[in-house]
Each structure stands twice: as structure tokens, then as C-alpha cells.
Amino acid sequence: MRPTGKLLPEHGRAHNRSLVLQHLFHNGPSSRADLARSTGLTRVTISDLVSVLISEGLVAELGIRPEGKVGKPATLVGMRTEDFHVLAVDLADDARLRGAVMTLTGAVVARRSASLDGRTGAAAVAVLEELCADLLTAASTRPVIGIGIGSPGVIDPQGTVISAPNRGWYDLPLAQRLTATLGVPVYVANDANTHALGEFTYGGAVGDGLMVVTVGQGVGAGIVLDGMLVRGPNSAAGEIGHVTVVDDRDLRAGDPEPLLCACGRHGCLETLLSLPALRRATAAGTENSDAVLASVGRKLGVALAPVVSALNLSEVLLSGPPELLDGPLREAALATVRERTMPLIGQDLVIRTGSLDEDGALSGAAALVLNGQLGVT
């Protein structure tokens, strides 16, 4: 599908407005003249945009800049990041839905959760809806910008869950439905994808070309290229959990036997790299657990090498328990990718654990709202 869609002057306005918010979000309070310089727009236009943002309450004047330089002192304006709330929900866990009220900077203000008790389908939607309503009351002190939801499964750009087997959801227009019933903009996306977006928005991910590998019940991945989430033609980008990494044909010393995967095939990455699998492997023989982790890391590295090469990624983040991921596993993965790619590609690559780990999924969901509602990335 080739890019289509007309571009009206008002879209340009919205873009420029996001540019201002983007700058204020990432660089902190600035003067109007600063904004003009860094966006390339004139001071007149910036003044106009800022006055609208102030009248909407998103931005406030913060007084005169302290440092005295030559010329008229600047009036600082800043985003009121603490005066609005974003609700975030993480549906990654099969048993409990975890939610939080957050400020625009990603600070958690309150937490709520709900148990699924094995419910799926419409019943699971009801639990989610109740949790959201619960969060809405918890956030009643401040206006709520929107609700972000990270869910496992394949989800299209409009927030329709195309397929989420674990929740029993198929072709479910979740975002649309919740937006209607809750009266607040709701965004839904794949959990690994939101994770990547969260790291890009809140985390220390500086450069472009970021891939976040999320290790939980299974493995997922999200990729950010050119500041945009890669979704893929069928919205199924990032589904690397079921790539074969253990061949049953070339067993070699030290390699694990290809295990049966939930998908019905053998030797998927997910049979090695997932919390259940890692816990099983490390608990059994604590003796050689480092060796096991390194072995999994090597398998991950083998799978990553072609992706890193094809996309010229600069950073791969592993998200999950650092005690499992941040040791031999990470090191082996990095070493393996470097071994298997050309120096120009592999040498500059960084593999590290996510900077938001504990609340990574929630931050990602919040970033979804920031991105959709304010254009901030």
C-alpha cells in the first residue's frame, strides 16, 4: 500500500504544534525564541502556537529565565507534565492485568490491578474495562489525556486486536470500543511494540534503529526505525518468538535438544528464551546455569545477526529480569552478533537491558498515548 492521504494546512499546523511539544518534553522549559530557533519557525508563529497551548492548559509560563545575558530576558514556557495524567495498562500477564496512573513524564502516581481468573473473550474485556474505570476514578484529580494499553497478540494500527489467542480475542475493535464506553481516547498496541516505543520516548535510546526484545511468558520484539514503530504489512512485525533457532538436524555438543513449542513446532526461540524456560533451565542445575544462559544468548545472537545486518540497527535492548538477561546471556548474544556480522555493522552495536525495566510495559503504554494524542515521541 503506497502512502496516500491529502495534506491540508491544518495538518501542518498540528505537526508544528507537536514539534513545540516535542521540544518542551525532551529539552525542558525553553523560551519562545529558543523554540523558534530549534524548530526553524519564526518567533511570531511560535508565539501563536504557544498561546494556543497555554489556553489549552498544556503549557504554562514559568517566569523569567534566571541567567542574565545581554538583551531582553527570556520568558520560559514549559509543558505541564505533572498536571495531566495518562493511564497505562499492561495485559502481558496471563493471570493479572496491571494498570497505573502516570504523569506525562512516566512517573507512577497510583497502581491498580485486576485478576483475570481464567476469563477470556468478552469476559476478559469486561475485566479490562472495569480496571480502566477504576484507574479513571483514581486519576480524578487531574485531566486524563488518554489510556494506553499494551496487549499480546497482533493488533492493527487502529487498535483492533486481530488475534490474541491467550485472551481469546479475534477481530476485536478494542480501542474503538473502550474509547466509546470510557469517553477517553484509548490506544491499543502490541506489548512488545509499545515497549520499544516507551524505551525510545522515555528511555536513554539516543540513536535510531532500536530493537527491544521483551522476555516474558514468551518473546516479542518491537522495532523503532526513523523514529517510527515498524508495524509490518499485517501488523505482525516483531513476532520473533517462533523463529527456529535449534535445528534438530545439527545437534552438537552443549546444544539443547529442540523442544516442543506451544506453536506446535520444534526449536523455536521461545522454547529457550522466555521466563518459564529460563527459570527452568537455571533452577535445575545451578552449577552450570551461566553456561546455559550463555548458550541461550548465542542462539539469540544467531537470530539477531541477520536482522541487525538487514536494518543496520544500532541498539538492541533486552527487557525482562536483569538477573537472567544482563549477564552471560547478554554478553554471549553480543559476542555472537559481532562474530556473525561485518565489523561496520556489529562493532557499533550495543546490547543492553532496558532502562525502564520494572515498569517498561506501562511506560510503553503511556508513550502510546503521548505519541497519539500529543505527537510526542
Added chain:
Amino acid sequence: MRPTGKLLPEHGRAHNRSLVLQHLFHNGPSSRADLARSTGLTRVTISDLVSVLISEGLVAELGIRPEGKVGKPATLVGMRTEDFHVLAVDLADDARLRGAVMTLTGAVVARRSASLDGRTGAAAVAVLEELCADLLTAASTRPVIGIGIGSPGVIDPQGTVISAPNRGWYDLPLAQRLTATLGVPVYVANDANTHALGEFTYGGAVGDGLMVVTVGQGVGAGIVLDGMLVRGPNSAAGEIGHVTVVDDRDLRAGDPEPLLCACGRHGCLETLLSLPALRRATAAGTENSDAVLASVGRKLGVALAPVVSALNLSEVLLSGPPELLDGPLREAALATVRERTMPLIGQDLVIRTGSLDEDGALSGAAALVLNGQLGVT
């Protein structure tokens, strides 16, 4: 690097103008009312845009639409694809530079080539420049929109060759330089990348999520996602030639021995999948050449599987001699990718040979110009 850059009304205008050209290019002659319907702009705006395009000569009125329906008969307007020329140059070959004069639809009008005779660096630039001048005279019957050049190496979005070892070019602002000396807009990009763009623009690539694997002296790849070329943070996306696909640790029956690669490492994809390697392999024992090709295909499939999964690609094109690529190699690659990815991903995947093969590189270079100069993709 996060997306920045102001958006002025005139940029919107340029975008909408491209939208019109895009529609005319891909859907053929249309009425103004048709254009209005498919772009979402009003008939008034379309009339205005079309009148500008007509005054520039890019578009012409073609008379009344034959089919008589109810209402006032429509006046067809169409892009004057045959009344302009694009020059394309392919630098993939180490010995000869191949160039062509093409119409906007990619039809070759004239060919020219030049021998490098081992020249590199500035001397090679001089040969290229001469070839371009030669093409310009050959194209003198019609206005030339621009020149597109596909070159091996790493090339940044501005057309600066960051590194092209085979030509001895490093940090060479080739596009800028040739634009200045030739007085025509010049675009330069990696040959595999332009190839992908060409397939997307001219070829039958319908869906999104396209990867083109170009097999020549070496292997390269170009990826088109969301209608845009993936360049990567260091402009090195697509460099899959030096991904390790043969492990020296797990030799198994039927596997080739990991060969020394030009990059100094062993077992790179390029040591198996490149014209010299394939020719050597198939010439030696014609007996089992199918088996050898299938084996290479399997190795390619192993490398592709993670990429296809991570990006949810829908189509992989193999570009090169069909007699080598379009048989057992292609089939083995497809089978292997399907074996090694989850059904949702692999089942819909198509692997085929490029539809532009003979002049694929040239078409890609031409597409570069169309894209840059007219916004047509």
C-alpha cells in the same frame, strides 16, 4: 534522531502535488474529478494543481473520455511519461559502468557504457561524469528530469558515498558534485536499495514489506517498509552479504566448508550466494548442481527467517540470473523460511525473482529520480 523539521503550507502543497502525479503514474490517465475522489481533495484544488502541472508540461489534457456515462463527459489528463527522460547509471559492475536514457515509465531509449579500466577514486568519478555527459547528449531530444545512480557501498541520504571500497570512494559527496557540474539533479544511493525501490515503483510489488536480495558480484539487500526505503541509522541497511551462514563448528553432511570471504571472515552468505560463487559451484559438478543450489537456498532461508519474522515481510524478491536463482534455490529458500517461522508469518510470504531483472538496477536508479524529483513512488 527524532523527527524534526517544520511543515509549511507549501510543503503540504508539494505533497498534494505528488499525490496527483502518483495517481496519474500508477493508474494512468484520469479525469480531474477522479483525482479529487481518490485523493480526498476537492475538485477545485485538483483543478488548480493540474493547471500548474500542465503549465509545467508534466501533464497534458488527452481529450474527452470515450465511455459515455451519465453527466458531463470527463476530460482526461495524463502524465507525459514519454516526453521526458531520466538518466540511470548502474555502478555495480567492477569493470563497466552501464547507463541508459529512459522514459518516465522505465523504457530504455538508449544505452551507453564506459569502461573503468581499473581506475578508482577521482579517476573513476571522471569516467562516471563523462558517461553522464554522454547520456545527456543522447537524451537531448527531451527534457531530462534528473540522473539516478546506483552504486555499491554505503551511501547517505544526501547521496554522499560514505564508503565504496571497490571504487576507492570515501566520504565523497557524489550527488552534490555531479549536480553542480552537470546542471541536472543527481541522486545517488546504494544499488541494492535502489533495486528495491525500483521493484516497488515499477515492478509488480503490490503489498508493503518488500525485501529485494540482489545477487551480483556480492549480495546486497534493500527493504521497503510503509512505502519508504529503510536506510538505517548509518545508512548501511541491507548489508546482509556478510552475515555468517556456515558455522565452522557445526559442519554436517552436505554442507559446504566455510569459505574465506573477502571481508576476512569465514562462512559469510556472500561466499555462497554471489554470481562467482554460484557459477563456480554449478560449473564444477553439473551433476548435482541442483542440490548445490538448494543448499545455498536453505542457507539463505536460514538468514531470511529472522528478518522476515521481525519485519513481517510479505515479499522477498531475488534479483539476478533466473537460471541460477529461480529454481531449486528459490524453492529451498521459501521452504526453509516457512519451516523456520510461525505459520502466520511464513505462510503468506512470497519469494520470487524480480520482475525487472535485466534492467533492474537501471530501473531502480530511475525510480530514485522519480521519487526525489516528482515524489512518485
Added chain:
DNA sequence: GGAGTTTGTAAGGAAGCTTCACTAACAAAC
């Protein structure tokens, strides 16, 4: 021939950005 439909254009208006001109408020130099 009239009614209905579709195409294309003209006129007027709203939105968005720019340039030009101006005031305000400061530091540094004399």
C-alpha cells in the same frame, strides 16, 4: 424537451505562515 447527473471553473473566505516594523528590557561602553 425536461429532469437529473456529472464535470469543471469562478468567487469569496478561512487558516497558516512569513516579512516588516515596533516596543520592551537588558548589558556594555563611553
Added chain:
DNA sequence: GTTTGTTAGTGAAGCTTCCTTACAAACTCC
């Protein structure tokens, strides 16, 4: 203490771009 130069922010006029409304032209169908 005054002058000079710099920087910040705003107001007015103007250009571009698109839209809505209105209308004429040209066809089919009845």
C-alpha cells in the same frame, strides 16, 4: 547617566493554500 547594541516578544499586512458555495456546460434517461 546616557548611548549603543542585542535579544525577546507582538501587531499588522500579505501571500499561499485550501475550502465552501454557486454556477455553467454537457451528457443520459425518460
